[in-house]
Amino acid sequence: MIDTATTERREISKISLPGKGQSTLEQTPRREYQSLQHVRPPVSFESLTHGQFPEEEFWRKLPAYADIDRETFLDYKWQSRNSKTSAGRLKKLIGDFAPAEFFTDLEQGLSKAPMALRISPYIISLIDWEDPYNCPLRIQFVPIGNRLLEDHPNTHLDSLNEQGDSPTPGLTHRYFDKALFLPINTCPVYCRFCTRSYSVGMDTEEVSKVSLRVDYERWKKAFEYIESRPELEDIVISGGDAYNLRADQLEEIGLTLLAIPNVRRIRVATKGLAVMPQKILSDKKWLQALTTVGNHARKNHKDMAIHTHFNHPKEMTWISQQALGVLHERGITVRNQAVMQRGVNDEVDTMIQLVRRLSYINVHPYYVYVCDMVSGIEDLRTSLSTALNIEKHVRGSTAGFNTPTFVCDLPGGGGKRSIHSYEYYNQDTGIAVYTAPSVKAGKLFFYFDPIHSLSEQSRLRWSDPVEGQRMLDEAIRESKTSSSTVDLA
Ligand code: SF4
Numbered sequence: 001m002i003d004t005a006t007t008e009r010r011e012i013s014k015i016s017l018p019g020k021g022q023s024t025l026e027q028t029p030r031r032e033y034q035s036l037q038h039v040r041p042p043v044s045f046e047s048l049t050h051g052q053f054p055e056e057e058f059w060r061k062l063p064a065y066a067d068i069d070r071e072t073f074l075d076y077k078w079q080s081r082n083s084k085t086s087a088g089r090l091k092k093l094i095g096d097f098a099p100a101e102f103f104t105d106l107e108q109g110l111s112k113a114p115m116a117l118r119i120s121p122y123i124i125s126l127i128d129w130e131d132p133y134n135c136p137l138r139i140q141f142v143p144i145g146n147r148l149l150e151d152h153p154n155t156h157l158d159s160l161n162e163q164g165d166s167p168t169p170g171l172t173h174r175y176f177d178k179a180l181f182l183p184i185n186t187c188p189v190y191c192r193f194c195t196r197s198y199s200v201g202m203d204t205e206e207v208s209k210v211s212l213r214v215d216y217e218r219w220k221k222a223f224e225y226i227e228s229r230p231e232l233e234d235i236v237i238s239g240g241d242a243y244n245l246r247a248d249q250l251e252e253i254g255l256t257l258l259a260i261p262n263v264r265r266i267r268v269a270t271k272g273l274a275v276m277p278q279k280i281l282s283d284k285k286w287l288q289a290l291t292t293v294g295n296h297a298r299k300n301h302k303d304m305a306i307h308t309h310f311n312h313p314k315e316m317t318w319i320s321q322q323a324l325g326v327l328h329e330r331g332i333t334v335r336n337q338a339v340m341q342r343g344v345n346d347e348v349d350t351m352i353q354l355v356r357r358l359s360y361i362n363v364h365p366y367y368v369y370v371c372d373m374v375s376g377i378e379d380l381r382t383s384l385s386t387a388l389n390i391e392k393h394v395r396g397s398t399a400g401f402n403t404p405t406f407v408c409d410l411p412g413g414g415g416k417r418s419i420h421s422y423e424y425y426n427q428d429t430g431i432a433v434y435t436a437p438s439v440k441a442g443k444l445f446f447y448f449d450p451i452h453s454l455s456e457q458s459r460l461r462w463s464d465p466v467e468g469q470r471m472l473d474e475a476i477r478e479s480k481t482s483s484s485t486v487d488l489a
Pocket residue numbers: 186187188189190191193194195196200239240241271
């Protein structure tokens with residue numbers, strides 16, 4: 001009988017160790033492995049694209065950036081100064097590189113969008129302007145009129161009812177031991193699908209925003225509330241985006257929260273790593289403030305982490321890899337919260353590639369959310385069944401600790417639930433019913449698939465409010481928790 005384990009050990013012992021500065025993959029001749037037994041078919045190194053970050057000056061392919069050198073492109077101040085905030089300025093920059101009709105579409109899209117336009121040169125240079133209609137990065141940040149779809153009757157601007165769960169403006173206390181603090185209402189870019197469309201960014205033609213701008217008196221009230229509630233151990237510093245806080249503001253907020261005895265964990269929420277990684281490499285003051293807060297947390301046996309927001313593998317380049325490397329060297333944990341969107345990441349292969357690429361640069365793929373039921377973004381939402389199918393394929397594709405939990409942040413403020421934990425789901429009507437016993441016991445919460453994903457017959461039923469109520473009543477009856485009260489956002 002052949003002892004395969006011994007044979008394998010002998011074969012491996014033939015392999016010479018790499019020299020300094022050389023990776024094992026570069027050094028080891030492939031033929032040395034050929035006698036090993038394979039329980040899965042081997043793959044080529046070249047096919048492992050999730051780990052490849054070629055150091056190209058990719059921005060130069062856009063004519064407007066052809067003369068931008070590396071030093072300039074890596075400067076966060078240049079990125080910030082050259083972000084585009086209007087259709088006209090974007091058109092001037094892109095010119096004939098995009099199809100002519102695209103900019104007319106863009107103006108129509110912006111006139112109906114809940115979010116203003118703001119887009120960084122980093123993202124602009126990663127968009128495929130020759131095919132902007134199908135580019136997953138364009139879809140997330142730049143609305144176009146001809147793709148917009150009619151809202152589901154149950155969408156809202158503040159779909160999670162954050163304001164309803166706020167004891168003081170800009171502080172949401174929904175979970176027992178966790179609160180969400182919103183110190184600022186601006187971001188380095190504006191995402192079309194923003195959960196906080198009710199407050200983030202400038203007013204649009206459609207929406208007058210609730211003001212949550214930087215205000216030290218408002219912050220003080222939030223700190224006092226947190227201190228007055230001994231059960232609050234976990235505080236998320238979000239916005240807007242913590243990237244837009246000045247270094248001294250970030251440090252002040254971080255150290256103030258860590259000085260509150262009951263606070264054990266803080267999280268700095270920023271999409272910045274995905275849309276302007278240059279800041280980590282060139283804003284020394286901000287990086288130092290973040291490091292100071294992280295070190296202070298560790299010295300006091302508390303915790304600080306960054307929560308970021310990559311949605312597509314294309315958002316990660318060698319610049320992101322370098323920025324994440326800097327944070328990793330400083331012992332700063334980074335977790336990702338992706339949002340599933342139609343045409344962006346609602347395919348199995350894309351989501352698996354996103355998860356693998358994140359893991360490769362030391363970002364934990366923590367959550368994937370089904371898109372919130374925010375008004376004006378119906379074209380971005382996918383059905384719950386799409387999310388269930390993608391989750392099935394992602395699980396098992398990599399290690400468990402790098403496998404995101406797919407969640408639905410319940411409209412109306414029930415908090416995040418695993419998408420699988422519904423009490424009832426009817427793919428025909430698109431109604432899913434959840435409960436949240438540790439958040440709001442005794443209540444039912446609903447997620448609705450977008451109308452465009454339903455059958456013709458169900459679409460017709462939703463166009464009639466009486467039929468809509470009938471479908472809802474049936475869902476409540478069938479969910480077998482009829483003693484619960486109903487909470488529609
Ligand atoms: S970065 Fe976050 S808060 Fe800002 S627009 Fe995007 S999703 Fe909203």
